[in-house]
Amino acid sequence: MKRGGSIFRWAIRLLFICLVCISTPAKAALKKYHFNVQVKNVSRLCHAKPIVTVNGMYPGPTIYVREGDRVQINVTNHAQYNMSIHWHGLKQYRNGWADGPAYVTQCPVQTGQSYTYDFNVTGQRGTLWWHAHILWLRATVHGAIVIMPKDGTSYPFPQPYQEHNLILGEWWNDDVEEVVKQGNKLGLPPTMSDAHTINGKPGPLFPCSEKYNYAMEVEPGKTYLLRIINAALNDELFFAVAGHNMTVVEIDAVYTKPFSTDAILIAPGQTTNVLVRTNRAPGRYFMAARPFMDAPIAVDNRTATAILQYKGVASTITPALPHLPLQNDTAFALTYDGKLRSLNSPRFPANVPLEVDRHLFYTIGLGVDPCPACLNGTKLVASLNNITFVMPQVALLQAHYSGLKGVYTTDFPDRPPTPFNYTGAPLTANLRTAGEGRRPRLSKVAFNTSVELVLQDTNLLSVESHPFHLHGYNFFVVGTGVGNFDPARDPARFNLVDPPERNTVGVPTGGWTAIRFRADNPGVWFMHCHLEVHTGWGLKTAFVVEDGPDQDHAVLPPPKDLPLC
Ligand SMILES: *[C@@H]1O[C@H](CO)[C@@H](O)[C@H](O)[C@H]1NC(C)=O
Ligand SMILES: *[C@@H]1O[C@H](CO)[C@@H](O)[C@H](O)[C@H]1NC(C)=O
Ligand SMILES: *[C@@H]1O[C@H](CO)[C@@H](O)[C@H](O)[C@H]1NC(C)=O
Ligand SMILES: *[C@@H]1O[C@H](CO)[C@@H](O)[C@H](O)[C@H]1NC(C)=O
Ligand SMILES: *[C@@H]1O[C@H](CO)[C@@H](O)[C@H](O)[C@H]1NC(C)=O
Ligand SMILES: *[C@@H]1O[C@H](CO)[C@@H](O)[C@H](O)[C@H]1NC(C)=O
Ligand SMILES: *[C@@H]1O[C@H](CO)[C@@H](O)[C@H](O)[C@H]1NC(C)=O
Ligand SMILES: *[C@@H]1O[C@H](CO)[C@@H](O)[C@H](O)[C@H]1NC(C)=O
Ligand SMILES: *[C@@H]1O[C@H](CO)[C@@H](O)[C@H](O)[C@H]1NC(C)=O
Ligand SMILES: *[C@@H]1O[C@H](CO)[C@@H](O)[C@H](O)[C@H]1NC(C)=O
Ligand SMILES: *[C@@H]1O[C@H](CO)[C@@H](O)[C@H](O)[C@H]1NC(C)=O
Ligand SMILES: [Cu+2]
Numbered sequence: 412m413k414r415g416g417s418i419f420r421w422a423i424r425l426l427f428i429c430l431v432c433i434s435t436p437a438k439a440a441l442k443k444y445h446f447n448v449q450v451k452n453v454s455r456l457c458h459a460k461p462i463v464t465v466n467g468m469y470p471g472p473t474i475y476v477r478e479g480d481r482v483q484i485n486v487t488n489h490a491q492y493n494m495s496i497h498w499h500g501l502k503q504y505r506n507g508w509a510d511g512p513a514y515v516t517q518c519p520v521q522t523g524q525s526y527t528y529d530f531n532v533t534g535q536r537g538t539l540w541w542h543a544h545i546l547w548l549r550a551t552v553h554g555a556i557v558i559m560p561k562d563g564t565s566y567p568f569p570q571p572y573q574e575h576n577l578i579l580g581e582w583w584n585d586d587v588e589e590v591v592k593q594g595n596k597l598g599l600p601p602t603m604s605d606a607h608t609i610n611g612k613p614g615p616l617f618p619c620s621e622k623y624n625y626a627m628e629v630e631p632g633k634t635y636l637l638r639i640i641n642a643a644l645n646d647e648l649f650f651a652v653a654g655h656n657m658t659v660v661e662i663d664a665v666y667t668k669p670f671s672t673d674a675i676l677i678a679p680g681q682t683t684n685v686l687v688r689t690n691r692a693p694g695r696y697f698m699a700a701r702p703f704m705d706a707p708i709a710v711d712n713r714t715a716t717a718i719l720q721y722k723g724v725a726s727t728i729t730p731a732l733p734h735l736p737l738q739n740d741t742a743f744a745l746t747y748d749g750k751l752r753s754l755n756s757p758r759f760p761a762n763v764p765l766e767v768d769r770h771l772f773y774t775i776g777l778g779v780d781p782c783p784a785c786l787n788g789t790k791l792v793a794s795l796n797n798i799t800f801v802m803p804q805v806a807l808l809q810a811h812y813s814g815l816k817g818v819y820t821t822d823f824p825d826r827p828p829t830p831f832n833y834t835g836a837p838l839t840a841n842l843r844t845a846g847e848g849r850r851p852r853l854s855k856v857a858f859n860t861s862v863e864l865v866l867q868d869t870n871l872l873s874v875e876s877h878p879f880h881l882h883g884y885n886f887f888v889v890g891t892g893v894g895n896f897d898p899a900r901d902p903a904r905f906n907l908v909d910p911p912e913r914n915t916v917g918v919p920t921g922g923w924t925a926i927r928f929r930a931d932n933p934g935v936w937f938m939h940c941h942l943e944v945h946t947g948w949g950l951k952t953a954f955v956v957e958d959g960p961d962q963d964h965a966v967l968p969p970p971k972d973l974p975l976c
Contacts, residue, residue: 439479439531444472446486448494448520448552456606457619458584462551463490463543469611470578470642471541471554474498478536478561485527486520492588493519493545496528498556499680500539500664500914503883505967506530507808507934510882513545515937515953516808518976526974536560537664538638538682540578547943550587553578553642558664567754568660568669571636571686575627579650579677579700580608581643581711591947598782598790600944607643607700607715614697614716625717626726627698629689636660637685641677644943646702646710647876647917649743650675650683651733652719653696657685659751663913665885666754674736676703676747678878680915680941693721695730705741706875706920712738744876745919748891755909763887763907764861764927771854771864772826772896774833775918775940775950776871791872792948793940796827799949803851805976808935811955812966821855823952833869833895834921853935853952858959860930863889865896867923874921877945883936883956885912886928896923915941933958933966 446465453462453469465471476482488494497511509530510516520526536558543552555576560566581604583590594601606613612623629635637657641648651657651674658669661684669686677683696719704710718730736743753761773795780799782790792799803810803818810818831838856862864886868874889905905925918924939951958965 439481440477441481441483442476444474444482444484446484446496447489448486449489450491455582455613455623456584456617460584460586463492463548465552465554469551470580471552473554473576474541474556476532476557477559478532478534481529481531483527483529485525487525488520488522491522492548493521494543494548495519495545496541496552497544498528498530498539498541499880500682501530501532501556502535502885502932503530504533504932505934505965507883507936507966508969508973511544512882512937514802514804514806515935517806518809518974519545520974524974526972527970529970532558535664537661537666538640538684539664540640540642540682542642547587547591547644549642549943550581550583550644553580555638555640557638567666567756567759568686569634572630572633574636574638576610576638576640577698577717578610578640578642579648579715580611581646582606582608582613595790596785598785598787600791603709603711604644605711606713607646607648607711609698609700609715609717612717616714616716626720627717628720628722630722631689631693633689635687635689637687639675639677639683639685641679641681643679645679647676647678647704647878648700649703649735650677650698650700651735652687652698653731653733654691655687655696655719657687660684660686662751662911663885663915665912666759667911668752668754668909670750672747672750673734674743676744678915678917678941680878680880681913689721693724695720695724695726695728697730697732699733699735701735702738703736703740703744705739705744706873708873708875710738741920748917751911752909753912761887761909761912763889763910764929765907766861767863767927768861769856769863770825771862772867773864774827774867774869775877776869777873777875777948778871793945793950795950795952796824798823798852798952800951801849801851801949807851807853807953809969811935812969817850819851819853821853821955823852823854825854833867834874835870837870851953853955855955855957856930858930858933858957858964861927862930863925863927865923865925866918867896868918868921870921876917876920877950878915878917878941879938880915880941881928881936881938883932883934884928885914886926887912888916888924889927890925891919891922893919893922896925901925930954930956932956933964
């Protein structure tokens with residue numbers, strides 16, 4: 412009797428423990444990382460040189476978290492350069508202090524200093540990435556961010572057998588900061604890169620690459636998830652796997668309606684998750700990346716490769732190259748981008764703003780400004796609505812939060828000063844740009860405004876495709892087209908049901924892109940072309956999104972260790 416009762420009590424206890432373990436929601440964890448920014452000698456293409464790294468790694472360490480986690484990353488700067496790090500695509504709700512762009516949300520972490528980026532990963536899951544957001548240091552200071560779905564939550568696609576990160580990058584044989592300095596001195600674009608890379612390795616089509624191949628071993632008959640990140644500085648890239656189609660399931664950490672494709676297009680700043688079935692004859696297959704450039708502009712056209720290697724296959728077999736679209740294949744680019752759709756399921760709805768409170772129209776222009784010290788007495792510049800952004804000396808968010816006057820103005824115009832035939836015949840008399848020697852001009856946005864922004868490429872100097880990145884938000888890409896945006900006819904064709912939701916979008920060469928977002932995240936949020944060469948020329952601006960009605964919708968107080976200028 413006694414014995415029976417004890418068994419009964421134990422059974423009850425076990426049942427209780429199990430109920431607790433099932434019903435308790437997965438607790439958000441605190442994930443801590445230490446980033447030691449340090450210089451390390453590395454060698455590629457038969458050239459050794461010191462590069463800036465995080466923890467001596469190139470690419471840097473992966474931040475691996477679960478949706479809902481809190482992350483604290485202590486960045487200690489041992490390099491000779493000022494440093495700041497951006498967590499690209501993380502929304503940083505009310506928390507611009509952890510966003511990272513130097514002189515926009517923070518002063519840089521100076522040599523010998525530390526700063527802990529402290530943020531929560533809320534309402535996002537998928538692949539993002541982190542990178543330096545000062546000078547051109549992101550060339551080597553970058554890495555993946557993998558956000559797993561909440562515990563007990565599955566992907567909205569078949570569970571892959573394994574997952575791998577593929578970071579696409581660009582390599583210079585010379586010191587990148589010296590290359591940029593030289594370009595600026597001449598007023599010309601810096602020398603183009605010497606190689607593209609996959610996970611820091613150019614692959615066997617380059618000299619001295621024996622040690623610098625990335626090989627991914629796979630088992631036959633399985634499904635693999637590839638998390639592809641474009642960390643290149645200036646090149647939009649095509650990517651393909653020989654003999655294997657890919658199923659696109661996610662872009663910029665937002666699930667998509669799956670579709671099969673033999674190649675993807677990925678702009679700097681963007682991420683793409685694809686599923687690959689290893690259902691081909693066991694062998695070795697090249698994965699390859701090469702640029703897309705459909706304007707008459709010189710670009711590093713070299714192909715980076717990595718190897719998809721079936722288990723047990725001799726590594727002496729020469730792999731086959733995939734078929735990649737031609738560098739100038741505009742049709743492929745437009746068709747591919749046109750296939751991207753938000754999943755828009757009950758669990759992952761696309762909450763597209765249907766009403767617009769504020770219509771913005773920004774023209775993208777390249778130009779030439781006087782520069783007495785430069786080679787031709789001129790230098791290349793870039794502008795939005797005829798405004799070349801000038802960098803401030805103190806961080807804009809700090810000035811905004813503390814009410815410091817005189818750092819910036821909020822008179823950035825909602826449309827260009829003079830309408831013209833934006834993508835008509837090449838304009839010889841380019842717009843002279845405004846901004847030099849002045850304060851940054853920003854656009855002030857009331858809290859929770861529904862914003863529509865049309866980004867219009869122009870033929871000022873040259874048309875070109877520009878991948879635009881907005882900090883602090885995802886946006887919906889509701890429409891895109893070639894030529895001039897027509898406000899009378901184009902909005903009728905907008906996709907307001909399942910448009911792709913992302914943080915970086917390519918504005919087509921000589922075309923336009925319309926995005927919508929609800930400005931419900933207060934702070935100062937950078938928006939810029941993600942081609943580093945254009946960002947450097949001033950193709951950037953920022954939104955000052957005002958605080959909401961109460962403390963719960965206002966910018967958080969700054970952390971104690973926020974760097975000062
Ligand atoms: C890197 O290489 C250079 C030249 O080969 C050498 O002078 C320097 O000491 C090396 N630095 C480190 C950190 O190993
Ligand atoms: C960050 O790391 C540095 C160097 O180890 C240390 O001095 C500093 O106290 C750390 N900061 C925090 C907030 O833990
Ligand atoms: C992150 O979440 C924790 C726990 O809810 C909270 O204490 C902290 O203030 C949050 N941090 C930010 C930057 O929102
Ligand atoms: C891959 O997809 C293309 C269309 O994108 C199709 O023509 C081709 O047959 C597919 N190949 C395989 C092996 O499924
Ligand atoms: C790559 O660019 C170089 C010049 O930058 C050019 O000579 C070469 O023909 C190009 N190759 C291809 C395949 O377009
Ligand atoms: C694209 O480039 C190829 C060769 O590189 C050339 O034959 C073709 O005419 C070009 N197409 C366009 C539309 O410019
Ligand atoms: C600058 O001068 C060089 C040589 O005189 C010329 O080739 C180049 O096109 C010029 N560039 C610009 C932007 O004017
Ligand atoms: C704009 O320029 C294009 C190309 O030159 C021309 O076909 C078009 O008619 C022009 N549009 C207007 C409104 O002038
Ligand atoms: C662009 O800005 C410059 C410098 O302020 C000014 O001279 C020029 O007139 C502006 N262009 C237009 C079209 O307003
Ligand atoms: C923002 O506006 C939307 C749509 O009007 C509304 O549903 C939401 O409650 C507003 N959010 C806040 C914090 O006011
Ligand atoms: C680093 O940043 C500080 C603060 O803005 C600035 O005063 C200093 O000149 C910078 N140092 C270098 C080496 O750029
Ligand atoms: Cu650009």
